[in-house]
Amino acid sequence: MKGIHIISTGSAVPETCYDNEKMSELVETSDEWIRTRTGIRSRHICKEESCVSLAVSAAGKAMERAGNPANRIGAVIVATSTGDYSFPSVACLVAKELGLGTDVMAFDLAAACSGFLYAMDVGRNFLLAHEDRYVLVIGAEQLSRIVDYTDRSTCILFGDGAGAALIEAADTPYFHHSGCDGDAEVLSCKGVGQDEMYIHMKGNSVFKFAVSTLKESIDRILREQKISMDEIDYVICHQANARIIDHVKKKYPGQEKKFYMNLERYGNTSAASIPMVIDELMELGELKEGMKIVCVGFGAGLTWGGTFLQI
Numbered sequence: 456m457k458g459i460h461i462i463s464t465g466s467a468v469p470e471t472c473y474d475n476e477k478m479s480e481l482v483e484t485s486d487e488w489i490r491t492r493t494g495i496r497s498r499h500i501c502k503e504e505s506c507v508s509l510a511v512s513a514a515g516k517a518m519e520r521a522g523n524p525a526n527r528i529g530a531v532i533v534a535t536s537t538g539d540y541s542f543p544s545v546a547c548l549v550a551k552e553l554g555l556g557t558d559v560m561a562f563d564l565a566a567a568c569s570g571f572l573y574a575m576d577v578g579r580n581f582l583l584a585h586e587d588r589y590v591l592v593i594g595a596e597q598l599s600r601i602v603d604y605t606d607r608s609t610c611i612l613f614g615d616g617a618g619a620a621l622i623e624a625a626d627t628p629y630f631h632h633s634g635c636d637g638d639a640e641v642l643s644c645k646g647v648g649q650d651e652m653y654i655h656m657k658g659n660s661v662f663k664f665a666v667s668t669l670k671e672s673i674d675r676i677l678r679e680q681k682i683s684m685d686e687i688d689y690v691i692c693h694q695a696n697a698r699i700i701d702h703v704k705k706k707y708p709g710q711e712k713k714f715y716m717n718l719e720r721y722g723n724t725s726a727a728s729i730p731m732v733i734d735e736l737m738e739l740g741e742l743k744e745g746m747k748i749v750c751v752g753f754g755a756g757l758t759w760g761g762t763f764l765q766i
């Protein structure tokens with residue numbers, strides 16, 4: 456085994472949707488400003504739902520589409536920064552809700568918006584040791600819990616959602632690289648017991664970091680795998696801001712169509728954004744078996760990661 460096969464996917468968003476008009480009732484902003492600066496038109500916000508219920512719903516769809524192979528699941532890994540509890544983990548509650556039994560390693564992983572790619576790589580390493588099992592990898596966020604809805608520079612960006620992928624060992628190409636620099640200045644959110652718990656962000660600094668990191672991650676994958684962009688079917692970037700992705704795709708003339716975006720409808724869902732795109736492309740029939748994709752992400756930590764795999 457070298458790589459992973461995505462057996463099935465699923466995603467979920469809360470029912471309540473805030474469009475840009477709704478945001479302009481909350482803070483001094485406008486649909487025009489949000490659309491032109493970010494590409495976002497709407498985002499979904501939890502009312503009745505929670506991080507756990509979104510994760511259960513997304514993973515439940517992935518399980519159903521795979522014929523419900525509950526006894527094959529060896530691990531559940533949930534990338535999240537907004538779990539319902541500090542403990543138990545979201546992953547433990549998902550395992551219980553989905554009836555996976557107790558012979559399962561279940562844990563959450565915190566790498567902010569890079570989390571899903573980190574989690575998929577950890578899942579792949581689990582599969583190296585347990586080739587007969589499957590791993591449920593989930594990115595789930597209830598960011599509305601940590602968004603300050605009086606701060607117009609952040610609240611317009613974020614949304615809630617979850618995406619899940621059921622993976623198994625495969626003899627396919629695979630490459631992953633990731634990193635972090637320990638910066639707590641440009642993007643942070645305080646923890647349990649602090650005076651407040653909101654996202655604080657220096658947007659311009661994150662923007663510059665994102666553009667250079669995504670490009671470096673893509674180039675590193677192409678260089679180390681000795682492949683050209685022509686051989687890649689889709690480049691799936693963390694969905695933070697359409698202008699970030701536009702800047703990056705301009706560096707690859709003729710390949711722009713491969714950079715898929717759905718952030719217009721969901722905003723930035725952090726660890727959920729990449730699996731939500733993968734699920735959408737699967738549902739549209741755009742991602743087919745044998746296709747090669749590059750996924751690249753960045754986020755608080757600062758963290759980053761890039762994954763190349765054959766679906």
Ligand code: UT7
Nearest residue numbers: 483484485488492568607608611658659661662695696754
């Ligand atoms: O998952 C990773 C998470 N974060 C990111 O990826 C964020 C990356 N950064 C960004 O997406 C952008 O930096 C933002 C969308 C956050 C901000 O866009 P910008 O083009 O960098 O705007 P800016 O921060 O330079 O602000 C320009 C102006 C300021 O007004 P003045 O000082 O020029 O008078 C802001 O106060 O826009 C103002 N502004 C707004 N105006 C209307 C900031 N937010 C808003 C708003 N509506 N929502």
